[in-house]
Amino acid sequence: EAGVTQFPSHSVIEKGQTVTLRCDPISGHDNLYWYRRVMGKEIKFLLHFVKESKQDESGMPNNRFLAERTGGTYSTLKVQPAELEDSGVYFCASSQAGRSTDTQYFGPGTRLTVL
Amino acid sequence: GQNIDQPTEMTATEGAIVQINCTYQTSGFNGLFWYQQHAGEAPTFLSYNVLDGLEEKGRFSSFLSRSKGYSYLLLKELQMKDSASYLCAVRDLYTGGFKTIFGAGTRLFVKA
Numbered sequence: 001e002a003g004v005t006q007f008p009s010h011s012v013i014e015k016g017q018t019v020t021l022r023c024d025p026i027s028g029h030d031n032l033y034w035y036r037r038v039m040g041k042e043i044k045f046l047l048h049f050v051k052e053s054k055q056d057e058s059g060m061p062n063n064r065f066l067a068e069r070t071g072g073t074y075s076t077l078k079v080q081p082a083e084l085e086d087s088g089v090y091f092c093a094s095s096q097a098g099r100s101t102d103t104q105y106f107g108p109g110t111r112l113t114v115l
Numbered sequence: 116g117q118n119i120d121q122p123t124e125m126t127a128t129e130g131a132i133v134q135i136n137c138t139y140q141t142s143g144f145n146g147l148f149w150y151q152q153h154a155g156e157a158p159t160f161l162s163y164n165v166l167d168g169l170e171e172k173g174r175f176s177s178f179l180s181r182s183k184g185y186s187y188l189l190l191k192e193l194q195m196k197d198s199a200s201y202l203c204a205v206r207d208l209y210t211g212g213f214k215t216i217f218g219a220g221t222r223l224f225v226k227a
Contacts, residue, residue: 041219
């Protein structure tokens with residue numbers, strides 16, 4: 001079974017530019033999560049999709065961040081315009097619906113550097 | 116509020132046993148996870164506890180005390196490949212659903 005994949009693995013952009021991160025969850029997983037880890041800090045929740053619907057987006061830092069999951073399969077996270085403090089590793093995770101443990105399987109992350 | 120504390124770093128010797136502690140404060144506790152993360156890689160699931168007690172899985176065991184807001188991860192027969200960060204995460208229920216809150220992680224160094 002293929003795991004969660006993310007693209008790109010690394011992205012280096014300049015302040016003010018736009019970047020779009022992609023996540024492909026494990027096939028059949030309805031739950032999809034975005035997290036961010038800033039250097040030296042803990043992994044922080046950004047948002048949660050159930051299929052194509054946003055269940056919880058309380059962790060999104062501000063309106064420069066836009067997440068979509070059209071069709072309920074892969075998801076994109078766009079940062080526009082990027083700021084220096086957006087640098088970090090963005091993780092995506094997915095889990096099956098209806099499972100009490102809700103074990104989340106993580107992707108390898110996208111390391112974003114904003115110069 | 117929500118808070119998870121775990122030591123920043125630990126060092127142990129190959130073949131030994133190490134215990135990584137985690138304390139948490141949440142309003143709607145609904146389970147505790149331990150993840151292992153090697154540098155530059157994805158966190159991988161190790162264990163899940165929702166009831167008090169010890170869950171054993173091979174060389175790894177995880178313990179939970181809900182009344183104390185406390186968990187530990189026990190690693191036996193340490194191997195060099197166990198050098199990694201270990202993340203404690205708590206699932207917190209709220210009106211709209213649930214979310215997973217992570218600690219900052221404990222970096223474990225296993226030496227020969």
